[in-house]
Amino acid sequence: MSTIVEALREAVGADAVLDAAATAERASSYWDQSPMRAAALVRPRTTAEVAAVLKVCHARGQVVVTQGGLTGCVQGATTDQDSVVICMERMNSIEEIDLVGRTATVQAGVVLQKLQEAVRDKGMLFPIDLGARGSCTVGGNVATNAGGINVIRYGMMRSRVLGLEAVTADGTVISSMNRMLKNNAGYDLKQMFIGSEGTLGIVTRVIVRLEEAPVSRNSAMVALTSFEAVTGLLKRLQQALGGQLSAYEVMWGDYFREVTAPGFHRAPMDRHHPYYVMLEAEGANPTADAEQFTNVMGAALEEELVIDAVIPQSDTERTLLWDIRENFQPLYIRKPIFLYDVSLPIRDMEAYVIEVQARLKKRWPNSRCDVIGHIGDGNLHFFVTPGCEGENLHHQSDEDVYAPLQPIGGSISAEHGIGTEKRVHLGISRSPEEIELMRLLKRTLDPKAILNPGKIL
Amino acid sequence: MSTIVEALREAVGADAVLDAAATAERASSYWDQSPMRAAALVRPRTTAEVAAVLKVCHARGQVVVTQGGLTGCVQGATTDQDSVVICMERMNSIEEIDLVGRTATVQAGVVLQKLQEAVRDKGMLFPIDLGARGSCTVGGNVATNAGGINVIRYGMMRSRVLGLEAVTADGTVISSMNRMLKNNAGYDLKQMFIGSEGTLGIVTRVIVRLEEAPVSRNSAMVALTSFEAVTGLLKRLQQALGGQLSAYEVMWGDYFREVTAPGFHRAPMDRHHPYYVMLEAEGANPTADAEQFTNVMGAALEEELVIDAVIPQSDTERTLLWDIRENFQPLYIRKPIFLYDVSLPIRDMEAYVIEVQARLKKRWPNSRCDVIGHIGDGNLHFFVTPGCEGENLHHQSDEDVYAPLQPIGGSISAEHGIGTEKRVHLGISRSPEEIELMRLLKRTLDPKAILNPGKIL
Incomplete structure (x- = not known):
């Protein structure tokens, strides 16, 4: 029997297949620069080539790991020396932008920022x-149902995908390249592939919905004294800005102080408030939008719902404010550091954060737990540092963060997915019946368990 | 062995089960007043009772048809004398409205309008x-992925459902009562049940997303001379109203003339234009929104993008305008009449409508084909009357409407679903691989094929 490298080269051409040695010249991921381990890495150019690769692998029971931009946070694209990697980097064509139907048709390997820029050039x-925009791919965004900073207004990736093409484990091409906002002709099969992290099929092409480009943008960073004020201001903005609110990013005070400590970001206001919010609204009527925004912010200040506010006067100032939220490298000086993305009802958030921090302090008196989040989406991110050495720290931290979620029906993963990292904790957020149904779907679509095995389930 | 009525009464109580004779006192559907045929009709009060019913039916291989408001247009809830009907009318509780998290938790049998009113009372x-709001149920909206008049801004039912509870064929309860905007903890199982028309499981409870109630509304009915102007105005409004556009309902001239003929609706403007549009925008800033709306409409009139416009001056006037679009009873004087809901890219719409009308005229010189649609959603509704008698008229009409969809990738069902009525045509919109995958899912979740058999597949 031929080797897997030989079989793949025969199927899709020698130029498309790297052997184990050549693969090892690549980094494992954006976060892990160690050499990538794999039996082979294939770089298909078309859906047909992906199908050809899967036919070869399916016949041999060969494990396949699909990779996009490798920026994922949950080890969802991790390989070992027996894996065949399908790398989507050459499937990077933006096939069409339809300005009337407001859609873009792209191959899965297109980098998110490339798509953003291409449609922006056309007024869309x-x-x-999300922060990884310069590296992550549209296919990866689909496979993980990416979220990010604008979900509050525009929804997650799932709500952007009108159609897609995917290849199932045996090499069957499921082409559901729908470009309509509405289609109820039978089951909406694309939903199965969105967010399934490469375990049910490989997404090769996507049709996404675009929006008209907004012509006004109003931003502010504000300080608040209580969580009640944070949710109160959110509701006020939702009412007063009529769906224009596009970002509402909350930073707990400790996070803000950490990233604005001397030598890091410049603090645009007093550093001793309990909460900070970076907020933004996008609209179509610059004069009226600015006036309404100013009025709402003025009223919030007057009523002391907000106690301080900075409104950027230029793009540069705006970028500096966003950097405080998006560029948290200062935190990564601490080692080890564990990143979480949980979701839970807004009404439970304040108590939940207090409980997690108390648990961590009890376990490790020198621990830190900094919190930011897309709270309008119910989504919090935690940065946990134990502040000590020892074994099993990550698992202990997981316990403290996840255990209080179960009674309030929270999720252990808002937007990062499950991957390998959260697999053992899936039962905290999903019932035995749900997990059994997931397993049934996995067995049905991938009976030989070759697609990204060990991820999610 | 006990009869099915006896077995069901034992499982959920005598008061919950009607026998065949009692069931026949009910109408078959909203559209068909003939007696409903069934072996039994069960009216469960809880998810547990639905599960108990399905356990009984699964053990016996008993066919089950679930019914909501019976307003569907594709015979998706049709029964025969061997069916057990699960009627959701007693599962009509609005369990919770969360004003901070902006969710409502309801049982599946809640009538849509009741939910609309309950949340409106709380400022949401x-x-x-949709037109059937007074009869259709939230569960039915989920099972068919309902659309309606506000999809352009707020999306279909699928985008409103955060969590749901469903019972699969063997009586297993899949409770995915998520209330967060974001959750990527494993496969998004609820997606399978949404839009599957009762063939994969029975939806019993739902958590839906709410919006803050808008405080401004601006409406207009306009006349246009070309389809290019119709799409041009749509794009203009999307740009200038910054996502506030909530309805853009197009009526082809023949439809408008028919429903405003003497004795029917009063025509608010000249009846001889090629296209009419009912449009509406919702916002949060009454003064600024009205000014922007007036400016945009004024510019459109000045440039002759729009050639006539009526802006309602009261709620009564607004309702009279909406009646022209929503109350098309005048058309139903014609018999027979066949209703279609197709979707296709906007750029292909004008040519498609011309082709369908030409085909129908060629087949039946006295035929009529009136067209309205949510064109921003890619969705057209056709009313076809052959204008003659004969056999097989419906099927012939189907051919003329559906055949031209295939080359342009259109869908035979934008929002009504497939049911029994469109089953034989599914292959026009979906590939053999897609249909095979649908069958595989159906066999996997419902191996005895007891759930709404003969629908969709």
Whole structure:
């Protein structure tokens, strides 16, 4: 029997297949620069080539790991020396932008920022946006149902995908390249592939919805004295800005103080408030929008719902404010550091954060737990540092963060997915019946368990 | 062995089960007043009772048809004398409205309008809205992924459902009562049940997203001379109203003339234009919104993008305008009449409508084909009358409407679903691989094929 490298080269051409040695010249991921381990890495150019690769692998029971931009946070694309990697980097074509139907058709390997820029050049907006925009791929965004900073207004990736093409484990091409906002002709099969982290099929092409580009933008960073004020201001803005609110990013005070400590970001206001929010609204009527925004912010200050506010006067100032929220490298000086993305009802958030921090302090008196979040989306991010050495620290931290979620029906993963990292904790957020149904779907679509095995389930 | 009525009464109580004779005192559907045929009709009060019913039916291989408001247009809830009907009318509780988290938790049998009114009383909006609002149920809206008049801004039912509870064929309860905007902890199982028309499980409870109630509304009915102007105005409004556009309902001239003929609706403007549009925007800033709306409409009139416009001056006037679009009873004087809901890219719409009308005229010189649609959603509704008698008229009409969809990738069902009526045509919109995957899912979740058999597949 031929080797897997030989079989793949025969199927899709020698130029498309790297052997184990050549693969090892690549980094494991954006976060892990160690050499990537794999039996082979294939770089298909078309859906047909992906199908050809899967036919070869399916026949041999060969494990396949699909990779996009490798920026994921949950080890969802991790490989070992027996894996075949399908790397989507050459499937990077923006096939069409339809300005009337407001759609873009792209191959899965297109980098998110490339798509954002291409549609912006045509007066449109592709609103999925996250820190990894310069590296992550649209296919990866689909496979993980990416969220990001604009979900409050525009929804997650799932709500952007009108159609897609995917290849199932045996090499069957499921082409559901719908470009309509509405289609109820039978089951909406694309939903199965969105957010399934490469375990049910490989997404190769996507049709996404675009929006008209907004022409006004109003931003502010504000300080608040209580969590009640944080949710009160959110509701006020939702009412007064009529759906224009596009970002509402909350930073707990400790996070803000940490990233604005001397030598890091410059603090645009007093550093001793309990909460800070970076907020933004986008609209179509610059004069009226600015006036309404100013009025709402003025009233909030007057009523002391907000106790301080900075409104950027230029793009540069705006970027500096956003950096405080988006660029948290200062935190990564601490080692080890564990990143979490949980979701829970807003009404339970304040008590939940207090409980997690208390648990961590009890376990490790020198621990830190800094919190930021897209609270309008119910989504919090935690940065946990034990502040000590020892074994099993990550698992102990997981316990403290996840255990209080179960009684309030929270999720152990808002937007990062499950991957390998959270697999053992899935039962905290999902019932035995749900997990059994997931397993049934996995067995049905991938009976030989070759697609990204060990991830999610 | 006990009869099915006896077995069901034992499982959920005598008061919950009607026998065949009692069931026949009910109408078959909203559209068909003939007696409903069934072996039994069960009216459960809880998810547990639905599960108990399904356990009985699964053990016996008993066919089950679930019914909501019976307003569907594709015979998706049709029964025969061997069916057990699960009627959701007693599962009509609005369990909770969360004003901070902006969710409502309801049982599946809640009538849509009841939910709309309950949240409106609390200053919120549940934006799914359609003509059948007074009869259709939220569970039915989920099972068919309902659309309606506000999809352009708020999306279909699928985008409103945060969590749901469903019972699968063997009586297993899949409780995915998520209330967060974001949750990526494993596969998003609820997606399978949404839009599957009762064939994969029975939806019993739902958590839906609410919006803050808008405080401004601006409406207009306008006349246009070309389809290019119709799409041009749509794009203009999307740009200038910054996502506030909530309805853009197009009526082809023949439809408008028909429903405003003497004795029917009063025509608010000249009846001889090629296209009419009912449009509406919702916002949060009454003064600024009205000014922007007036400016945009004024500019459109000045440039002759729009050639006539009526802006309602009261709620009564607004309702009279909406009646022209929503109350098309005048058409139903014609017999037979066949209703279609197709979707297709906007850029293909004008040519498609011309082709369908030409095909129908060629087949039946006295035929009529009137067209309205949510064109921003890619969704057209056709009313076809052959204008003659004969056999097989419906099927012939189907051919003329559906055949031209295939080359442009259109869908035979934008929002009504497939039911029994469109089953034989599914292959026009979906590939053999897609249909095979649908069958595989159906066999996997319902191996005895007891759930709404003969629908969709």
